[in-house]
Amino acid sequence: xxxxxxxxxxxxxxxxxxxxxxxxxxxxxxxxxxxxxxxxxxxxxxxxxxxxxxxxxxxxxxxxxxxxxxxxxxxxxxxxxxxxxxxxxxxxxxxxxxxxxxxxxxxxxxxxxxxxxxxxxxxxxxxxxxxxxxxxxxxxxxxxxxxxxxxxxxxxxxxxxxxxxxxxxxxxxxxxxxxxxxxxxxxxxxxxxxxxxxxxxxxxxxxxxxxxxxxxxxxxxxxxxxxxxxxxxxxxxxxxxxxxxxxxxxxxxxxxxxxxxxxxxxxxxxxxxxxxxxxxxxxxxxxxxxxxxxxxxxxxxxxxxxx
Amino acid sequence: xxxxxxxxxxxxxxxxxxxxxxxxxxxxxxxxxxxxxxxxxxxxxxxxxxxxxxxxxxxxxxxxxxxxxxxxxxxxxxxxxxxxxxxxxxxxxxxxxxxxxxxxxxxxxxxxxxxxxxxxxxxxxxxxxxxxxxxxxxxxxxxxxxxxxxxxxxxxxxxxxxxxxxxxxxxxxxxxxxxxxxxxxxxxxxxxxxxxxxxxxxxxxxxxxxxxxxxxxxxxxxxxxxxxxxxxxxxxxxxxxxxxxxxxxxxxxxxxxxxxxxxxxxxxxxxxxxxxxxxxxxxxxxxxxxxxxxxxxxxxxxxxxxxxxxxxxxxxxxx
Numbered sequence: 153x154x155x156x157x158x159x160x161x162x163x164x165x166x167x168x169x170x171x172x173x174x175x176x177x178x179x180x181x182x183x184x185x186x187x188x189x190x191x192x193x194x195x196x197x198x199x200x201x202x203x204x205x206x207x208x209x210x211x212x213x214x215x216x217x218x219x220x221x222x223x224x225x226x227x228x229x230x231x232x233x234x235x236x237x238x239x240x241x242x243x244x245x246x247x248x249x250x251x252x253x254x255x256x257x258x259x260x261x262x263x264x265x266x267x268x269x270x271x272x273x274x275x276x277x278x279x280x281x282x283x284x285x286x287x288x289x290x291x292x293x294x295x296x297x298x299x300x301x302x303x304x305x306x307x308x309x310x311x312x313x314x315x316x317x318x319x320x321x322x323x324x325x326x327x328x329x330x331x332x333x334x335x336x337x338x339x340x341x342x343x344x345x346x347x348x349x350x351x352x353x354x355x356x357x358x359x360x361x362x363x364x365x366x367x368x369x370x371x372x373x374x375x376x377x378x379x380x381x382x383x384x385x386x387x388x389x390x391x392x393x394x395x396x397x398x399x400x401x402x403x404x405x406x407x408x409x410x411x412x413x414x415x416x417x418x419x420x421x422x423x424x425x426x427x428x429x430x431x432x433x434x435x436x437x438x439x440x441x442x443x444x445x446x447x448x449x450x451x452x453x454x455x456x457x458x459x
Numbered sequence: 460x461x462x463x464x465x466x467x468x469x470x471x472x473x474x475x476x477x478x479x480x481x482x483x484x485x486x487x488x489x490x491x492x493x494x495x496x497x498x499x500x501x502x503x504x505x506x507x508x509x510x511x512x513x514x515x516x517x518x519x520x521x522x523x524x525x526x527x528x529x530x531x532x533x534x535x536x537x538x539x540x541x542x543x544x545x546x547x548x549x550x551x552x553x554x555x556x557x558x559x560x561x562x563x564x565x566x567x568x569x570x571x572x573x574x575x576x577x578x579x580x581x582x583x584x585x586x587x588x589x590x591x592x593x594x595x596x597x598x599x600x601x602x603x604x605x606x607x608x609x610x611x612x613x614x615x616x617x618x619x620x621x622x623x624x625x626x627x628x629x630x631x632x633x634x635x636x637x638x639x640x641x642x643x644x645x646x647x648x649x650x651x652x653x654x655x656x657x658x659x660x661x662x663x664x665x666x667x668x669x670x671x672x673x674x675x676x677x678x679x680x681x682x683x684x685x686x687x688x689x690x691x692x693x694x695x696x697x698x699x700x701x702x703x704x705x706x707x708x709x710x711x712x713x714x715x716x717x718x719x720x721x722x723x724x725x726x727x728x729x730x731x732x733x734x735x736x737x738x739x740x741x742x743x744x745x746x747x748x749x750x751x752x753x754x755x756x757x758x759x760x761x762x763x764x765x766x767x768x769x770x771x772x773x774x775x776x777x778x
Contacts (some may be wrong), residue, residue, distance in 0.1 A: 252705045253751035254748065256747060374660060377579065384577065386570065435584045438580050441577070442565050449569050
């Protein structure tokens, strides 16, 4: 039982880390440019497909993940230049609709090119085994790699935003757009770079999640909605909040799916438990969101108010 | 052109209702009626969304959940043998009002982008209930064996009579929404959108007005779900899916936000496009997606603004 709980906790952590990568990009784009990007989930999907493609071409998993990230970065740049920058001054509704149109386009393009049958991304030999953790817990090596890679990217992102000149400009651009451009910064390019960075994060998450999920058209939508939940719980525009919320959501969702049914069947009859258990498990995070918003409408760690 | 401005929405509605039987009779294909039934049903749903979006400024990204609620409530009753309109209508109204109250009470504590995301996420809760509950048919949905009856007044399985039933209900619903929007309540709703602080200072309870509008819109969309269940003889989680909500938003925008004839025009173009394109290619969304993007970028004001547009052109020429 202990092993099972420990394993599910790690699964939750790994899921949370993936959610963070996606939510970080979403909230970064929102926080800096006040742009609501529904097609962010499509970047996740493209990352997964690009990595499958790159694996076929190069035969190396790590290279494929990096190539997928680069591909999605370029795609993000393209979308910013062609579409997003025309919409910064428009209402959120217009942004929602255009990016919704992009989702339709992305899903159809993917199913036209790769077909609508789920694909499975392969794993290199070394990563496909189990590793015995301290306390004798066996755990899939690849999931540990995802956790490690996720934390590394998260720390790199924190450092980039908090410690570098680029990060300083991004933070300044979020609140004082005009002032930053008056100081001689090419704000157009900065915004494009932030947009593409957000896409890159989602794309990397997709490439990393490839071997864990079935890669299929529309796979971005589930994570998109969940990363919205993460962003809203954490506080819009707040990277720290997104991190906290992503871990909570990842753990809650995984633990709910793993144990809620058994928990319920110790109280109710098995038929009731097997009917309500899965439903309740998929609702848990939304219930959490409703509760958080009821008490803190701005989320757990709200972004500092715009001047 | 002032004639079109005054009676445009009634004219549009009358045309939308009449065109179905005309096409079906001239093509001698009663099955075509089902497409036009769907247009009218989706027009009701879009009109209810337009009420809170166009007049209340509330961008709900979970509106389709009420389609699902209405459809499942209808389906459960129909399969339990309760087919009378007089039984089904009150139940659908109460069920969708209850859920709209729940969603609205939470979502309306926030505004703007939070509101968009919260309505989206709360609607997902109900989507997951439908997907994972085996008594509702789960992922596969629920086949509905009986259509709504009205004491033998009409034959629900006769194509033309059923079209008449759907059209009559849809027209009543759309006209009610239009009436509501033009009423004093509608003006209060607009006041809450335009300047909440001033509306509050004038003694209006902005939260109460918004919540009332949200619940009314939910009920009307629930009734659209009732029609949809009857029309398709099927209830599926897909009705309540967030993509459906996106479609409804797209239809409202396409038709023209805040224009009374907008939802009907939008539903007409959208469903017809879907029908025509899906007959031509299974990848119709690959065409619709870019069309949507282009229409948002370059075609602001939507289809309903064409009339005004033409009016303005004429006016300029006369000068």
